[in-house]
Amino acid sequence: MESLLASRDTPPWNALTSPAAVHPALFVHRVDGLEPGLYLLVRNSAALPDLKRAMRPEWLWQRTGPDHLPLYFLLPFDLRAVAKLISCHQDIAADSCFALGMLANFEIAMKQPWRYRHLFWECGMLGQALYLEAEAIEVRATGIGCFFDDEMHAMLGIKDHAWQSLYHFTVGGAMVDQRLSTSAPYEIQP
Ligand SMILES: Cc1cc2nc3c(=O)[nH]c(=O)nc-3n(C[C@H](O)[C@H](O)[C@H](O)COP(=O)(O)O)c2cc1C
Incomplete structure (x- = not known):
């Protein structure tokens, strides 16, 4: 989770020209030390009041985890079917x-359309960080480009x-799909 926090000085986040505008909403299913349920990682504390206003009034907003981690527990629930x-x-x-959806401050794109792509760049960076961190701890990650955004918004x-x-995105233990074969990168075909 820490690897997703934006820092102005460290790569890749220092490639972004604006403060963090994307906040992962996490469906936690099986994570030691975390109760299953809905969490939000608020990557830019200035966004917290807006996020609170925009979402269901009944969410808990209970700060959880280490002090330096802006992680909020919103709802204890088995969200596997929802995810x-x-x-x-x-x-x-x-x-x-766990699985997650990347919640972007879309007012940025509505007011300044040329910044639309920046929101996706930030999402892509978060995705790459998740791929690398998952491999580093010997689990795997998969980007999920097919999702129902209206359902996600309604749930929140x-x-x-x-x-x-x-x-x-989703992160967990991998099952190898036997129907697929893998070649070495840049393999030269005979
Ligand atoms: C933007 C993006 C969206 C993806 N969406 C899905 C998805 O909805 N479901 C899925 O199973 N995999 C999804 N994937 C993962 C790909 O299916 C694939 O596992 C990944 O790109 C690695 O495969 P490759 O090495 O053949 O590119 C997505 C990947 C990316 C980059």
Whole structure:
């Protein structure tokens, strides 16, 4: 989770020209030390009041984990079925340790359309960090580009376009798909 925190001085985050505008909403299923449920990693503390206003009033907003981690526990619940449904019914969102949706401050893109792409760049960086960190601890990650954003917003209680989920991800133990074969990178075909 720490690897997702934006720092102005360290790569890749120092490649971004604006403060962090994307906040992962996590469906935690099987993580030691965390109760299953919905969490939000608020990567820019200035966004906290807006996020609170935009979402369901009943969320707990209970700060959890180490002090330096801006992680908020919103709802204790088994969200496996919800995560699967939101991810176009893909099992990988439910059978993992956790899945997440990247909630972007979309007012930025509505006011300054040329910054639309920056939100996706930030999501891509978060995705790459998740891929690398998952491999480093010997689990795996998968980007989920197929998801129902309206369902995600309805679940969170978001009613307008100010916050939009732009990219989803799932992290967990891998099952090798025997139908696929893998070649070495840059393999030369005979
Ligand atoms: C933007 C993006 C969206 C993806 N969406 C999905 C998805 O919805 N479901 C899925 O199973 N895998 C998804 N993947 C993962 C790919 O299917 C694939 O596992 C990954 O790109 C690695 O495979 P490769 O080495 O053949 O590129 C996505 C990957 C990316 C980069």
